[in-house]
Amino acid sequence: MAFDVTTHAEDGVLTVRLTGELDSRAAHRFNEVIGAVPGGTVNRLVLHLAELVYLSSAGLRCLVFAQQKLGRGTEIVLVGTRPEVAETITMTGFDRSVTMQDPVDS
Amino acid sequence: MTGTLDQLPDRLDDGATQFVSGYPARPGRLLPFGATRVPGGVNFSVYSNNATAMALVLFERGRRDPVAELPFPPDFRVGGVFAMTVFGLDTDRLRYGYRADGEFHPEAGDRFDRTRVLTDPYATVLAGHEEWGTRTAADDPYPYRAALAPDDFDWEGDTPLRLAREDLVIYETHVRGFTRHPSSGVAAPGTYAGLVEKIPYLRELGVNCVELMPVFEFDETDNMRTDPRTGRQLVNYWGYNTVGFFAPKASYAVTGRHGMQVDEFKNMVKRLHRAGIEVMLDVVFNHTAEGNELGPTISFRGLDNRTYYMLTPEGYYYNFSGTGNTLNCNHPVVRGFIVDCLRHWAAEYHIDGFRFDLAAILGRDQHGAPLANPPLLEALAHDPVLRDCKLVAEAWDAGGLYQVGSFPDYCRWSEWNGRYRDTVRRFVKGDPGMAGDLATRLLGSPDLYGRRGPAASINFVTAHDGFTLRDLVSYNDKHNEANGEDNRDGDNGNHSWNHGVEGPTADPDVLRLRARQTRNVLLLLLTSQGVPMLLSGDEVGRTQSGNNNTYCQDTEDNWFDWSLVDTEADLLEFTRLAVALRAAHPALRRARHADGRADGGFFPDVSWHGTRAWTPDWSEHSRLVAALLYDRGDGGADGHDCVYLAANAYWEPLELELPSLPEGWTWRVAADTFADAGHRIHEVGREPELGDQEWARIGPQSVLVLVAGSGGAG
Known part of the structure; x- marks a missing residue:
């Protein structure tokens, strides 16, 4: 599945839908989206990951980059994360920096 | 500008x-x-x-x-x-x-x-x-x-803990074995992430340093043997068989299949540090997985065989490691490689210390001769990046070089004290002639480490290599048939005793004695000067069914059975309280050796006693050792720390005359392995007062610990 990223911003909430594989080849596209966010305008980043099938080491770093770029005050919510992607996030300890939700909660 | x-x-x-x-x-x-x-x-x-x-x-x-x-x-x-x-x-x-x-x-x-x-x-x-x-x-x-490993891990300000060596309680474990058993209940059994889930258990136990058996990438499939009883393929479970010295073992990471073992490992270190627990790695620089001339060519052999390996004049491999080849550790290039590797783990992974497998090899020259001043060991001792890392030598090798007490140390290296192991085992099982030697071991082996201090002595009675503690008191002989070598492998000199029945038994007398001996060992270990090391599982009576060389067993014999936490709750609690006892008493973990001098306090820093106070019996037949350990603290009113430790290996109880205390002080019972279950050891600060303040009774084959002070309990 080819990587795709779509975004929607409203009332300080940036919603991003990721599709396919987030690896080093896709990472720059995600980073561009995050990098284009004006400072201090987003207090909540919601990542819809139900169609994200693979998260590589470089992909995980995108999430770290997003957290650092948006600041610790920005809540990052991962919605609908598939088990194999969730495992990567949990077992490397990054889950402690984000909120993970089922799709129904969003 | x-x-x-x-x-x-x-x-x-x-x-x-x-x-x-x-x-x-x-x-x-x-x-x-x-x-x-x-x-x-x-x-x-x-x-x-x-x-x-x-x-x-x-x-x-x-x-x-x-x-x-x-x-x-x-x-x-x-x-x-x-x-x-x-x-x-x-x-x-x-x-x-x-x-x-x-x-x-x-x-x-x-x-x-x-x-x-x-x-x-x-x-x-x-x-x-x-x-x-x-x-x-x-x-x-x-x-x-x-x-390429990612090197941008978010450490959140983590640093190595830099605990004082004498304050350490080391817990030797195996990443896979610790949580591989189905009873572990963790999300990813047998992994770094699984270990993270068990950090609360380690905290509760009170240990403050985990020593991980090899975690550098190794080849677990290099074993060609099978278990003759089941036909099951054996493996190289322990992992003393390095393929990649800079790479964490991928299959110990549940995220390894995504190439994220580095992150998972670092997260484990960060979380352990946050719990106040240091991480020591068991590192294997004495040989590689390439074996002898019949082994696979993976890396070193093909890049520069005669640089990396010790070779005979005919071009064969010296075998001081017992595994086929010997790394040429004191070649300047190899020396640099080893230093670079340890710097990598210290800097990139925040590792707190290293235990060097068969470290005597690290002191041999390129032809295998022992060096008086080995450049590698000196370089490691004085390396700027490694300055705060603990360095621990297994001070012997498979080529017959035995350096316990004489390992080139540069006032920096500690050693696995094999002498401690043997003496405690022999005293506890009742061998004659051990009282004097036990006294020396309890003091941190000043005969071996007088110049270097007690923390040079890593005290242990059991380790991965040999019987577990439960098996030490349950078997006279090793039972290694499952290893596929007709029980020829493994050490024959175990100083073990089955207490009447070989292996499992329902005999209550045998079981009672084994339970007491188990606690005797733990209590001696945790009250000895030096650095105690516990073997993972000994605190809950883990058994290897009498196998004393389980290097090849990826089975329940090696996996920590977490149901023991419930069924052996009394032993676990005893161990936890013994660790707490140590932590509460500076007199048990001195930075310098006690020398028997008074130095202005109420007592000498150590004094020896017997059935009569101030009258030890060091004769050949003596099976009693009693010590008063005293630390005057900073000289303040409450700074005094006073612990009386007695070990009785006789078959009979003894009445012990206690040394007189200063006015207003009382003796309290911290631990008595002869007491009934549930009363063998007490929470720090809740020790009951001794009924008779002048005489204490010590049971047969028992260890008694009293504490004295002017304050009341609680």
Whole structure:
């Protein structure tokens, strides 16, 4: 599945839908989206990951980059994360920096 | 001035100067060795003194065959170092190796083989063995594929803990075995992440240092034997069989299949540190997984055989490790390799200390002769990056060099004290002639480490190599049939005693005595000067069914059975309280050896007693040792610390006259292994007062610990 990223911003909430594989080849596209966010305008980043099938080491770093770029005050919510992607996030300890939700909660 | 800077051109050395096999490249930086991210590319540097040509072989994740081969042009070589910067590589997908050309001339020490793709000795990630137990496919052109580790982990300010050595309580465990058992209840059994889930257990137990058996990438499938009873394939479970010294074992990471073992490992270290627990790694620099001349060519043998290995004059491998080859540790290049490797683990992984397997080999010269002043050991002792790391030697090797007490230490190295192990075992089982020696061991072995202090002595009674504590009191002899060598493997000198029945029994008298002896050992270990090391599982009576050499068993004999936490709750509680007892009493963990002098307090720092106070019996037949350990603290009113420790290996109880206390002080019972279950040891501060303040009764085959002070309990 080819990587795709779509975004929607409203009332300080940036919603991003990721599709396919987030690896080093896709990472720059995600980073561009995050990098284009004006400072201090987003207090909540919601990542819809139900169609994200693979998260590589470089992909995980995108999430770290997003957290650092948006600041610790920005809540990052991962919605609908598939088990194999969730495992990567949990077992490397990054889950402690984000909120993970089922799709129904969003 | 900023305007001037803006007008400067870009650096001239961050772009390609030529194409090599179609890839933009330029002559690389010679150091550091290995593959390093540089702006726009990756710098590759590899050493070979005797190769006539070298090529960088590029692979991609998910593809079996190489995608390119880049020969190093002549001007990319300086001396014995080949270096090339390649631009535009996707480091997430990149896998790489080397092809070295040169002579195959074993008598001269060279074993070049240009049909092989060789693993970079400095590879920080090895791909290809992410699933435990996967054998290399016969047609795999490159089984252990070097890759680049991410080096941007978010440590959140973590640093190594730098606990004082004498305050450590080490817990030796195995990443896989700790949570592999189905009873562990963790999300990812047998992994670094699984260990993280058990940190609360470790905290509760009170240990403050975990020593992990080998975690460098190793080949667990190198065992060709089978269990004769079941036909089951045996493995190399322990992992003293390193393939990649810079790479964490991928199959110990549940995220290894995503190439994220580095993050998972670092997260484990960060979380342990946050719990106040240091991480010590068991490192194996005495040999590699390449075996002898019949073994596989993975890396070192093909890159520069005669640099990396100790060779006989005929070109065969010296075998001081007992595993086929011996790393040529005091060759200047190999020495640098080892120092670089440990710096990598200290700096990149925040590791707190290292335990060196068969460390006597690290003090041998290139022909195997022991050195008086081994350059490697001196370099490690004084290395600036490693300054705060604990260095612990297993001070012997398989070539007969035994250096307990004489390991070249530079006032820096500690040692696994094998003498401590043997003496405690022999005293506890009732051997004659051990009282005096036990006294010396309890004091931190000043006979061996007088100049170096008690913390030079890593005290242990059991370790991965040998019986578990439960088996030590349950078996007279080893039972290693499952290892497939007709019970010939493993040590025969165990100083063990089954207490009447070999192995499991329902005899209540035998079980009662075993339970007491188990607690005797734990209590002596945790009240001895020096650094105690517990074997994981001994606190809950883990058994290996009498097997004292379980290197090959990936079975329940090696896995921590977490149901024991409930069924052996009394033993676990005893261990926890014994650790707490140690933590509460500075007199038990002195930084300097006690010398029997008073130094202005109420008592000498150590004094010896017997059935009569101040009258020890050091005769051959004596089986009683009683010590009063005293620390005057900072001289303040409440600074005094006073612990009376008695060990009785007789079959009869004894009445012990206690040394007189200062006015207003009372004796309290901290631990008595002869007491009934549930009353053998007490919470610190809740020790009951001793009924008779002048005489204490010690049961047969028991250990008694009293504490004295002016304050009341609680």
